[in-house]
Amino acid sequence: MNPVALTDFPFLSLVLWLPLAGTLLCLLLRHSPGACRWLSLLTTLAVLLLCVWLFIELPHAAGWLLQEDQPWIPSFGIRYSLSLDGISLLLVTLTALLQVGAVLISWKQRQHPALFYALVLVMETGIIGVFLATDLILFYLFWELMLIPMLFLIGIWGHGNRVYAALKFFFFTLAGSLFMLLALISLYLIHGEQTGVYSFALEALKNTSLTPTTEMLLYLGFMLAFVVKVPLFPFHTWLPDAHTEAPAAGSVDLAGLLLKTGIYGMIRFAFPFFPHAAQQSLPFLAILALIGIFYAAWIAYVQTDIKRVIAYSSVSHMGFVILGLSAWNQLAWEGSLLLMIGHGVTTGALFIMIAMLQDRTGSRDLRVLGGMWKSLPFFSAFFLLFSLASLGLPGLANFAGEILVLLGSFTRFPLLAAFAVAGVVFSAAYMLRLVQGVLWGPLGQLCKIGDKDCLHADLDRREWLLLIPLALLVVWLGLYPAPVLAPLSGPISLLLKGGGLP
């Protein structure tokens, strides 16, 4: 079908506001949890189908594939403008996919189900909005919108130390974003003074000329918001706490999606706005990324809570992504984005599986779990598959991205890339320790004292339905990533050129 015909219809707004419509309906139907459940599932599925359809139909071009632009607050030059290119297309699709998973894994939610599903859907709107907005105020709006549902998801439905974790998460990210707000208003004013046109539009602000010092300051303001979200060492300590205390859907969204918004912000806004400052910062980014890879992998090795292991593994993987970005070439950037997708799927799947495990055993403690293969063989097989994908086994999702990142960054930072390879050994160390603690060994203490029936319930139909597509996706991304790389290469080469590298 002709892409021009597509633009006549506001597909982007549809994708963006559909979940919010679901939210409102959920709140209206709050007295029948069953209806809310189905409603949110249908909403997320509809968004997913729409995204997949767009993914198939849209051509692989370099520039924007779809755009919408309406005046919003004309007196300040704020517009409602949404744009979609290959990168945002992939990330929006990933969001839609994981959100279906988040709803399905929370199927048995008993405590305030309507509110829970409503918040999950609001979050979907927030995340999709971040990936689509090209007006800075609109972007900032969605950026903060993501925070609120997550705050409540952790604060209300979380585990033990949930209030501490929720507040820590909120303040860390809010502190970062406030600097971004300051920086973006300054940028707006400077640009307005220079040209006389006051605008928050991405394309317009790119052409602002700045003195090196201002550029660096504003760049740091933007980057602070993004690196906290990624999170880059040493701004990561909110993540393990948030992950550990969050309910399953929250963990899936955090690891699978929220972290990606940080990376997306860098490549969409921070680098194009401030190309010279970005170039100067690359070696530092690379070094911080490398430290993060090791530091987080190291810490993951001594954790006893499964969710914490995965949380730190996320920090480590995001280190690879940033390392790829700092190499600033096509190969590494494609790798970084591919790794983001792969990491979203594998980590999302792992958090989903941890929720299933906790459902059955009531524990996430590696010291008391063990021997699960005996009682839950199918569950264990999936768990092993996703763990292997996470440790970067060739042929599964993460490897394809990782090796591209390494190949790309070796040309720019040979020594750092060589060290980063060692991070792969570390990831094997903590992932296999995790697998050992859950699957192998004698049946854990917990299972001996707990009621036996809970352990003899292997995957049910809903869980099969959830895991099979994820497993297939992990293998597909690992063995034939071409369809995912194809929409990426055009936009990436544009961004690299726009980023001001000679």
Place this chain on the structure above:
Amino acid sequence: MDSRLLFLLILLPLTGGVFNACFGCRLPRALVALLAIGAIVGSFGVTLLCWPLAAEGTQVTLFTWLASAGLKADIGLFFDPLAATMTLMVTGVASLIHIYAAGYMEHEEDQARFFALLNLFVCAMLCIILADNLLLLFLGWEGVGVCSYGLIGFWYAKSENALAGRKAFIVTRIGDLFFTIALLWLFSLLGTVNIAEINQRATELDPVLLTPLVLLLLGGACGKSAQFPLMTWLPDAMAGPTPVSALIHAATMVTAGVYLLCRLFPLVSLSATGMAVIAAVGALTALYAASCAVAQREIKRVLAYSTMSQIGYMFLAVGVGSVAAAIDHLLVHAFFKALLFMGAGALIHLAGGENDIYKMGGLKQKSPLLFWLFLIGILCLAGAPLSGGFFSMAAIVFAAFTRGDGFLACLWGIGVFTAGLTSFYSFRLLYLVFFGSYRGKKTAHRLSPLLIWTLPPLALFGLFGGLFNLPHFYGGHELLGAWLGSTPAKELPLVTELGLLVLMSLFFVAGWLPAHLLYRNFEVEAESSWRRFLLQGWRFDALYEWLVLRPYRFTARFCFIAGDKGLIDGVVEGLGRTLLHWGGYMRQLATGQLSFYLQGFAWGLLLMVGWLLLKAVV
């Protein structure tokens, strides 16, 4: 012939493995085994069918796996004489081992998992052998690692088994780290990962860079092939079921390192230093492992150390520049070592599940056929004159001798001495197991005929394997060498050649004689600290625990407690507390008294007016 047929080689085991993994648990036991065996035998048949394609070297591509700015890695195969020879050996030996495993695992649970992993292993191994680019080779390389991990820990309910699997995976992955760096480096230098292209353009590389590159490749090879210093995982890997040990830890996976060095030989051979290090690593590991084998008590651990030692010889062969000798020894070794392992599995059944050779003995009476078959394996391993092992080992020793500088002469000496040790521990094993009287207490299990009748073909190939590459000296034609296209070995003067042969035979006898005297009528052996040192593999495990593992765990805990909890969270929470503190001060201003607020208002007004006045004046 359609060259795309080659993909069946990989697809058959892959399909078998995936099918068994997904549906095996719902199928009857026999069907699971039959499917797995069928897949491998089919693959073997395809190898024979495709054999003519190898002579010219055939390249086929299925689809592009990873392509991005300058990088292009296909799922593509390259079938040349070297790959074809290895494929034939792997599929052939694997077929026999699969059949054997059907008998061996008869009464075990979880057959589907076992056979799925076994099939997937063969698939990954064939990926290594047939890959036309380094990335696909790496896929197989890690694939065999994972299957080996799963199979070593097959009986996962005992934590030691699962731990042994994990150790194997992580230690080999340390080797893979070097291999990956070599891969990245080669790509950044040459802009390609295609093996043929790398070999072709190796001469373009800066000679200064060649040595580190070769050493990195050697590091990768050392991990997979259990060579010094990454050898500690192999003895522990014997925790897996015996067919696994035979297939993975004797015949195929552990030889992947040798294969890698042979595959990239045009590149590897350009660095003289690299070659010397390869030879030295090989010779030292051969000696080290042989010395450890002398003191082992578990039958499979003796064989594990002997495998390590024999692979050391193969590395030595590569290091002295003789690919043909390395591959010849690799093939013959695969046959007789698989034979020995499978024989050992049958013996363990015969001894009622006992694997301590001090508690065996006298098994010759229980199964004479097994004795004769095992004897053939032992003769090959010990390098008895005219057995397959003798010719292949002699070829390596000759090659080392003919290159003949002082350094290689040293390694040659080590090689010859180790041959004596090998003969000693081989016969020690034979005597302890088969001669004397039965020292164990357990009663024999019934032997499935599959456990015996899969051995004779291996015995045959082991015994006559030397004929593949019989040197001209014996009236042979070095068929294998010619097929692989390597330069024939230098002709030595008749006297030297005869002298070397006599020397080798003497060392064989020198090993056999003490074993005969000491262990023919064995009762008990005195404990000694020296023997314990060898038994524990020179205590390398303890050394690594102390040098690597403990600091690793310490750093991990330090990062967590001091770094994350202490420093970063300390700063963040400290910041929060400071703000709260200030907030407390500020709160004291909210007294609720109108007079206080009015006072503040007045002061503020005064300040502002003063400021404005000051500005107006200045």
